[in-house]
Amino acid sequence: MRSSKEQRPAEYGRRVWRWISATLLALAMALGGISVAAPAQAAGGVYHGINVNAACAQTWNDPYQAAYVVNLWSPYSWVCAHQRVGYPYEFWYEGGVDFQAWCSRHYPGSAAVIAGSWYSKYPAFQWSCRADHEISYR
Numbered sequence: 559m560r561s562s563k564e565q566r567p568a569e570y571g572r573r574v575w576r577w578i579s580a581t582l583l584a585l586a587m588a589l590g591g592i593s594v595a596a597p598a599q600a601a602g603g604v605y606h607g608i609n610v611n612a613a614c615a616q617t618w619n620d621p622y623q624a625a626y627v628v629n630l631w632s633p634y635s636w637v638c639a640h641q642r643v644g645y646p647y648e649f650w651y652e653g654g655v656d657f658q659a660w661c662s663r664h665y666p667g668s669a670a671v672i673a674g675s676w677y678s679k680y681p682a683f684q685w686s687c688r689a690d691h692e693i694s695y696r
Contacts, residue, residue, distance in 0.1 A: 605673055606665050606687040613660035614638035618652045625655060630680040633672045661687035 614623035622642040629635040636655045642648040657670035668689040678684055 603688045603690050606661075606668065606689070608657060608660060608670070608685050608687060610636060610655060610685070613655050613657060614652075616660055616663065617654075617656040620652070622648070623652070627682045630682050633681045633685060635682060657685055665689055 610625040611623065614625045615621055617623075618638055618640070620640055622640050623638050624641045626637050626639060627635055628637060634654075638652045638655055640648060640650050640652055661668045661670045665687045668687040671686060671688045672681065672684050673686045673688065674684055
């Protein structure tokens with residue numbers, strides 16, 4: 559029987575390979591986290607959410623608007639539809655949403671942007687209003 563110091567070369571090579579792999583993986587994860595976090599911090603500004611149903615109502619000047627997303631992977635796939643429950647039931651598609659008009663009205667000086675977020679993996683839900691300054695609510 560061999561002692562622990564007298565390991566076969568193949569076993570020793572596997573141990574060294576595992577150690578090197580684990581070290582490189584930890585290093586890659588640490589550097590990857592830094593490189594992903596840096597652009598978000600560098601972007602700056604104040605971000606505000608967008609109420610898409612309200613943006614549809616404002617875009618089409620119709621209180622019976624509802625927003626629908628056609629493709630979760632495309633932020634430009636939002637459509638507005640006139641939808642009124644009652645008799646007779648009314649439903650028809652109007653068109654797209656003007657996110658910039660909504661941002662300009664509710665957060666003057668802001669811009670409608672697609673900002674990646676930690677809470678939604680779908681690009682359709684990543685619209686927000688970005689202001690380069692803090693907006694006072696007087």
